[in-house]
Each structure stands twice: as structure tokens, then as C-alpha cells.
Amino acid sequence: MTRKSSMSISFALRNLVLRRSITTMATEVNKTAHAFDKPRLEALLNRRFFYAPAFEIYGGVAGLYDYGPPGSTLQANIISEWRKHFIIEENMLELDTTIMTPAPVFETSGHVARFADWMVKDTKTGDVLRADHLVKNVLEARLAGDKEARGEAATPAVDDKKKKKKAAKTQAVKLADEVVAEYETILAQLDNYSGADIGELCRTHNLRNPDTDNEVGEPQLFNLMFASSIGPTGQHPGFLRPETAQGHFLNFSRLLEFNNGRVPFASAQIGRSFRNEISPRAGLLRVREFTMAEIEHFVDPDDKKHERFNEIRDVKLTLLDRHIQEAGKNTTTEITVGEAVDQGIIANETLGYFVARIYQFLVKIGINPQRLRFRQHMANEMAHYATDCWDAEIQNSTGWTECVGCADRAAYDLTVHSNKTGHQLVVRQALQTPIITEKEVPEWNKKALGKTFKQDAAIIQKVVESMDQESLLNLKGQLAQGKGVIASPEGKEFELNPEILTIEHKTIKQSIREFTPNVIEPSFGLGRILYTLLEHSFWSREQDVERGVLSLPPVVAPTKVLIVPLSAREEFAPLVKEVYAALRKAGVFSRVDDSNTSIGKRYARNDELGTPYGITLDFASVQNRTMTLRERDTMQQRIGSIDEVLAVVIELVNGTMTWDEACHRLPEYDGVQAVDS
């Protein structure tokens, strides 16, 4: 159902998505054969070098990971699709700004003061823990122990066995019902607590370091930015950016000019950011260095309508709004974007438009829409710059994880940088109907003023020019009588006459409107999306739990087609070359595997790498110019002439043909069993 709603995507993408969703559905049948098995997925990802701890031979560093060949290519494909879906589709202005940032920028933006997490220290070992994670781990462990003591099953869909090991140790201790309720409320509101609140919680509920069972100290703020110093003198402190956003804001005037002075427009940037996390332990879900993709959409604060809103109005979303959470619950609502904006749940059309486009992007690359929700930030939880924020959260073995944030930063950033630097970061818009105002305006005879009042002239001018309309009218009346008296802030009086000052009634026409645009910011954590996508894509063959498969959609699969000659013998070489060249010419990335092992093993290896299609070249290929085509998820094999199979596989990869349609074009290959076992 939610999948169907993605059909309301813009006309250009509609057919493609429809066809792709059919393909996926056709093969979904056998993917649930075995429950999700996290250790097996992790072993696969490690064995196939999707990613690995960085500096592994040096013992590794928490929160730093390297992507190997399949992981890098998967990431590059996600980025490429992101570029098409957002930058090209919406004609955004791409940027590439620096990571190293002088300190004054983040002092102005508020990051130096506020981009921080609460940490607590183990009072005996000095180990440092993130305060909110400590609360979460300990309370969840106690709740799990309570369930165990009550003989209840663990929460489904989450790999609890694994989780318990990582978090605090569970002891089967029954809790009073009101304690269970209290813990659940604390957990639902956790993101809303201040450091002092958490300190209080630790004392009240005796929360200790789960690793040592020692008490922890009072929560302290730890700034998450990596610090460095620019230049040889050591006098210019700098930080590694924790987000790419400031690079957009500082270039606002140039971007606006590039867009011929008009809003709305959006800038976009894909790049590395850094956060010195306190104690990252969650694999790719919490890292110290990561690739982001960020959009800053600059919009008139008085008009947050979006001209393409109708295209996504009917996209149905799962929402978890602020009020529900503040009531200590987590009940979600299914609702269309149109309804959510109409009802004021989502603040405006532009924010709603991006929430829907984020949804479409995630589903397109293979995220399961049933495990995707949008959660609104609670008041205290929001970043210091945001006025409203919705996170795309994706469910995975650790729970619901924020993978995309979509915030309305209002005019915060442009205003603070403008105030700090004196550079006007504003839009100047010609008014169609000029604004006419009538008012009293002081007119000076500067020469006479200077001559009469010498060094006091400036003060006098300032006093008169800061008068309100009523005072000016009053002064005008006095002057009409020959003289007017004003007083400086210090109480010194001055007598003015009509030779020096007259007050005139004027009609003023304002034909330019000047305003600071608001910013809607969709911000994507690509590593988190990549990891949850891998979880959603992973399953094992029914007949054999050891045979893992990653059902990545062709659009993001690292390799689209595997070319498998029966052996590395020379007679196959010309055909391998021909097929490889034809695919490359069509822009389809393939790999040849002529390694010295059975065809079945080579296919099994590529199922683990997520390669959707395989082509076998054997003696029949040499004699009759035929080849077989294998589909990863069903393991079905079809046969046809080399040219026909090439035509079909290119359409399959481009999403213009479904596997069912391919099966109509190509007859079944009767050697399936022999090849795939």
C-alpha cells in the first residue's frame, strides 16, 4: 500500500518505480524463509569486505570504519541515485565546501557552545559514558529482566539475544507495575531530558556503569567537534565540520546571485563530516566520521507553499508526532502528506514535500517501507537552530534509528552570520504593488544646524530622527509657532527654529521587499541508510541457512551482472570480452568471475555481494551463441541468444522490464539444477 503511493512521484519516474515495485514483489515470497540473523549478516559483510573497522591491524579505533570494494560501490550508487532524485530532479545548486572550518564560524552558529552531549564518568575507573545511553541501557535491561521474571516473551522484530550482550546485563528481577510504567515513560521522553535531569535520574534510580557496576559522576557537557589548528603559528583554531550546512549558509549571497536573485532555491552537498562521539559502539549506526548528503532549501518565510506539492500530496506516511511522544507513548498514524499538512501536523507544504521525497528516495533504493516512519522532535530535543524537525527513522536490529533529519531551521543561521559579519544575507524582492506609507520627515538645513550648534549638531539630529510620529507632529506644531525645544538623553535642552529644521509630510513608496529566507534542511546520514538497507536486504535460502543473499535493488547493487565463463579456458575469452564490452557500452557495470571454482559457488559468492543477474557462458555459447541468464532472488535461469539476453538484462537493470516479462521473452533453461547446486 505504501509502496503503491510512491507512484505519485513525478511523471518522469513513475513508470520506473511501478515496474521496480512489481519486480520486488514477485520475488518477495521466499525471503522470509529464515528469521533475520544478525551475526550471520555481520560475518557476511566482514567476509566480503563491505566494510571493516578502520586501522584494524593497529587494533582499530571505535567509530571509524573503512568501506571495501562492494561497500564503496554500494555507497557510490546510493549517492548517484541521490544526486538524480534530488539535485537533478529539482535543479538544485551543488556545492563542495571545506571540512576544516575556522572557529569563529562555529562560535557564531552556536556549535561551540551547544553542539555537545552529556557524558558521565565512572567514579572509580574514569571510563567515560554517554549519559543518555547509560540510562537507556540500564532501564531497558531492567525491563527485560522484569519480562523474564514474569515469563513473558521478548519484544519481537528486535534481535534481543545480541542486544543484551552489548547492553547492561539482564537479571530476571520482577519490578512493581508502577516502576515498569515509570521506566517506560522515562524511555519515551529520554531525548527531552537535560543533563541535570539525567543526573537526578541516576541518583534516584541508582543507575550505574553496567560494565563495572560503579556509580557515575554528575553529567558534564562534552563538545562533539574535533578541534585542530590552521597554519604554522598555532594562532588560528579550527574545527572539523559536524555537518555541511554552514558551508551553504556562508555562500548564500553567491548562490542567490547564481539563481538570478530569486527564491525558493536549494543548494545540495555530499561530503564528509565529523563528530567526536563519546563512546560509539553501534557499528555504522554511530560513527565519528561519516558521509552526509544535505540540502538547504531557501524559502520565503511568508510563503512556504511548494509548487510541486500536488505531485506528492497522496504519498502515505507513518508519522509519530510530538504530542504523542510528550504523552509518553509511541503510537504511529498512517496519513497522507496532504492530510498531515492540512491538519497542521506537518508545519508547511515545503517541509511536507521534502518528507515525502525522502520517503520516495528511501523506498526506491530498497528500504522496506513497512519499517520506515517519520518521528517529530520534541521541544527540548530539537537542535538549537530548529523550529520543527521530522526524522526519517528506519527500523533495524537495534530499534528505530534516525537516518534522515528534515528540519525547518527558520532564519536562524543566516541571521546569526549576518549579524556577526555585517554581510547582509537577505533576498531583495521587487514588490508588484509598492507599499505606500505617509509620514512626517525631518528636513535639515545642515549648514545652519552646524553653525548654530557646532559639536552638538550630531546629537540634535540623532534625537530628532529617533522620534516617533507623534513627537514629530508635536515638534512640527512648535516649529510652526517659531521655535521647538528638544532634549538630549542627558537632559540638555536645545531650541530649534524653522530656518534649521522643518518637518514635512511625505508619501513614501517602498518597491523593494527585503527579507531573510527560511531554510528547510533535509540531511541524510548515508552510512546509516547503507547499513539499514543491508539489514533489510539480507536473508538466507530456504534450503540452506548458510547461503546468504543480499537482495539489493539493481539501482544500487555494486555489480549489476556477473559474467561466469564455465572456466578460464581461452576458448571463452572472446565471448567474455564481447559480453563485457556490450554491457559497458550500455552503461551496465558487470564483473567477470573466471576463478577456479564451480559455477554454483561463484553464484553463491555473488548472491552475498548482492549481484542481481548472472550470465553463464559455456560450450553451447561457443557453438550456438546462446547464453543463460540467472536471477538472484529466485535462482531461475532462462536461455536465449547472446544478443537477446543482453537486450533483456540491460532492460532489467535499467528497470524498464520486470523479471516476469523477461521470462516471457526467454525460455526456461533446463540445466538449472546442475548449475546452481
Added chain:
Amino acid sequence: MTRKSSMSISFALRNLVLRRSITTMATEVNKTAHAFDKPRLEALLNRRFFYAPAFEIYGGVAGLYDYGPPGSTLQANIISEWRKHFIIEENMLELDTTIMTPAPVFETSGHVARFADWMVKDTKTGDVLRADHLVKNVLEARLAGDKEARGEAATPAVDDKKKKKKAAKTQAVKLADEVVAEYETILAQLDNYSGADIGELCRTHNLRNPDTDNEVGEPQLFNLMFASSIGPTGQHPGFLRPETAQGHFLNFSRLLEFNNGRVPFASAQIGRSFRNEISPRAGLLRVREFTMAEIEHFVDPDDKKHERFNEIRDVKLTLLDRHIQEAGKNTTTEITVGEAVDQGIIANETLGYFVARIYQFLVKIGINPQRLRFRQHMANEMAHYATDCWDAEIQNSTGWTECVGCADRAAYDLTVHSNKTGHQLVVRQALQTPIITEKEVPEWNKKALGKTFKQDAAIIQKVVESMDQESLLNLKGQLAQGKGVIASPEGKEFELNPEILTIEHKTIKQSIREFTPNVIEPSFGLGRILYTLLEHSFWSREQDVERGVLSLPPVVAPTKVLIVPLSAREEFAPLVKEVYAALRKAGVFSRVDDSNTSIGKRYARNDELGTPYGITLDFASVQNRTMTLRERDTMQQRIGSIDEVLAVVIELVNGTMTWDEACHRLPEYDGVQAVDS
């Protein structure tokens, strides 16, 4: 001629390059109309936001630049072409490793001790200058002053007026002939000098800070890595990587396994690196943060042949070898790669192969081959890890600039990391013919040894097992007589008997060869390539020096086709949408410009942005479904049906058709003058 040699590129690319070179030649005629004008290019790049100083509204930071929309897209296109030319063409293994690196890695690699430049301090102001740049600036200024005094012209092809302003002030002072010769020798060998040498030079030749005319102090080493600290405790120092290479080396074992244990193979990575330059002043040519593309090709040290060498054997290169430079000269040689390797000028086939492939890549994206040379590093100049190195240097307004390095790092990196961590970073290769060796081997009765010698047993074993064959034979003889005496390093003697130790003659068959592969490293500085490409592409129209053009090849041009409706009126909207959608479907990136200005002005703006083709939609398009096609360099306009023009422009952009061929397909448009002025 050099251009023609690029035809020896692999079969798949041959036609494309040939056709492209024809296109370029056809339009090269009018590009030399005006001499290169650097301030005008810089104004254009700034106005069109190719790039700009980062944090400009905060006053900027030397050596940090942001890329705006055209610059980002140009960079993305260069990267995309690099990925095709290297990663896909050669089936390299892509990596994406972290920038933040714990200190021990760079301690092992030698960067903490040696990745540094010599700096000098102004003795009065404390300003910091890079020592070799100081020498270069002052000596070049004196040589220029000498030329002026002799009434000679400045060196051609270099924008000297500009250069003088930036470097030391020139005074017209004639120098003695032998002083001129000495200065020229110093400049040719400058990269070869140590810090002490430069200090000596400053004293001998009275070299002072050109900004203040003050003396400078003794050269001191300044490490170029940005330092930071990982985690909340401050106990884990880290550096931002100054190159991506270490990320490849540390993952060597995983990469080797991914490649089924075989060498040669190459890994490749595109990513950000950082160097805390002492006083960067040369725009994009010397920056503190930059995007690199690096390849590490792992190869058998005993076999550096390359299987595709024949494909590039005839590529002709301009070389400047080590011996010429060490003789204080800079005379280049034109030679094919094949000859250079045969004559031992380039050390081996693999190094030669990559030098040629680098050449082909640079020419393909638009670097002028006449302004491209390969310079070999001199002995003292080489990085601490390299055994041979050739830089691709591209000539530009500042002289010859290193844009790609191609080094043979030998086994340096893998060896040091292996020694430090104890992880074997080696290849194990089954030997086709096992190596048979015969030798004396000690055989212990461990029980008897332990019982007799207790805590000395280990020392005894160690002593015997480190004996050479001769000593073992000697001991064997003693034992044959009933007892053998050995001594520990401290001189303590032990008496052994045949019950404890026998020495046996054995035949040992070694069927596995274990070796540390060597590394050939092509390393690209993308910002330098991008900037020199912009210089090589820039020219002004003959009729009007104000009308700048960037003749970027379609393959890298930020926008391929500009769609220009006569006006923003609604009647053109359906056609604009149709043409835009058709181009996007064909993978051709176009932009619509319906801004409220003349068609001529819109084309002029896009000439500055390097957009190679333009399509005009007017009333005739609405009535007859025709449209015109404009070529950027010649400003020629042709006309045809919408479908035909679309077919032609797609072929032009893909490089499968030349503009001459297009002119045969489409008749001339007779409204050229009206539209383009």
C-alpha cells in the same frame, strides 16, 4: 602528434578519442585570438562561482576554497571520468577509508618524522614563510630584474606582469653573467636542497623576506599534518591524512583476499586529504584541503611487467629526467613510453604503463598535451617512501605545476606496517616448481632438554637455532663424539649430548613463495587539474575581449546543453519540458534558462560556464516543431526537427559524432546574427 598517440588507447576508447580530437581541432582555429588574460579568467571564475575563498564573509582563510555549482559539477564530471578511465577500465578495487587517523599509523609510515617543509621566520615580524618558496621568489625576481636591465623580453607563455606583483618586487639591476648562471642552477636544483642548504643560501646570497626586506632566521621543519585528538579523554592523538594511501596499505590483506589472493591488482580511492601548508598563496594550486584520487597498484617485485603495456607502448611523452635536472638543466625529450622503458629512463613497464594512462586521461578531459610533461624526481627530492617518481606537470600561468605523481613506493609501506603490527602483509604464491634445499636441522628431545637445563632450556634452543650451517655441522661433529658445547651470548657454557639434541641432514621442499609486493602509486590532485584545465580552456572572442569562453570538452562540461526558450511565456513550456525530459532520458544533463534577458546574453553567460551546446525554442518550434542547435566555440547555428536535433546533440555529447558531421546532418540556420548578438 602527441594527440594522435592517444589513439593507442584500449580498443573500447579508441574511436571516441579520435573523434573528440577531430572536434577539438576543428574549433581550435579562433581560440588564440587573444593572449591568455589571467585577471579576466579569475574574474569570470569568481563571477560564475566556479570557486571562491571559503569563509569569505569571515575574511577567508588562506588555502581553503569552496566550489560553487559549476565548479562542483566540473569536479564531479572529472571524477566520474577518472572512475571510468581507471577503476572500471582496469577493474580496480575501490575503497573509501577514513580521514581521521590515529597517530601510531603515521609514526610508522614516517609522516610524523618526515612529512614536513622547511620554514623560515622573518626575524622582526615573526611572519612565517616557506623556505624554498622564498629562495625561488627572490632569485626569480633578481633574474627578471637582470633581464629588464639588459633590455631583454620576459619569458613567454607565462603571465609575468601578474607574477611579479605576487612574488618579490623586481628591480632592474644587472647581474654578473656568472651570478645569473649560479642562480639558474640553484633554481633547477632547488627541490634537491636540505634545510641547512637553504639556510646557507639565504646567508650567502642575502635572501630576505620580500614583503618586509627583513632577514630571515634559520630554516626549521614544520610538520604539514593537521593534528587533533580522538575521543573524550584527550588521550588518543590523531592526524588528518595527508594522502589516502595509508588506508589502502592497512587494508592490504582484505583486498588481497577479495582478489582471490592474486597480484597484480590495484585499489583506488577518491577522497579528501589535508596538508597544513605554511603560507599558501597560489589559489587552487596550493591548498590546505583537497580532493585526491589515488591508485595503489600491488605488484610482484620480481615481475613489474604489465600485461597491457603493448596497448600504450607507442604513446609519445615529453620527459624531463633526473640526470638532466641534476646537471642544472631543464631540456625535455620527446619519446615513446616503449622506448623510455627499453632505455631504462622509466624504471619498469608498470610505472611506464601508468605514466601513459595518466597522459591519456589528462588529454581526454581537455588538458593541452603541448603543455604537459613528465618530470622525474631527483634523488633528495623524493618522498621518504619512494624509489622512483615521475610527476605529470602541467604548464599554467605560474609555471609548471605538479598535478599527478606516479611513484614506485617499492615495499616500503607494507614492510613498515607489517613490522610494527606483526600482521603479515604478504602474498603467498604456489610455486610451479618447488624449491628444493638441503640443510642441517636441529632436532630436540624437549623433555630431556627441560629436565636437564630447566630455565636455561629456552636460551639453549635459541642459541642453537640461530647458528649458521657451518656451526651446526661443527656441533654435529662434536655430538657424534658424545657431547657438544655451546655458549650463551653472555658467555655461559652448556654441554649437550645426543640424547638431548641430534643434528639431521634434511631435504626441504618449499612450494609456497612468500613476498611483500611492491606498490606503484599514481596520485592525482584533482583541484590542480581542474584549475589548469580552466586555464587551458579559457579564451576570448575575437570581436570582443569581454566575451570569455571556456572551451571545456563535453565529457567534463558542467552542463552539456542549454535550453533557451525565446521567453518564459507559457506557450513554450510544453516544448521545454519535452526537450528537457528527452535529454535526461538519454543521460544528457541540460539546464533551462528562461530568464528575462536576450538570447545572446543567455548564450554569452553559458559560454562562460563552458556549456558546449545550446538549443533555442521559438515560435517556429511551436508551429513547425523545429529548433536550432548552437555550438559554443564556433557560434555556428544549425536547424532541424526537434527529434533530429535531439538525436544529433546526444551523439555530440556522447562523443560519437563531430560538429562537422553534425553540420552535414543539419542545415545552417540563417538567423545566426540576429540571435547571437
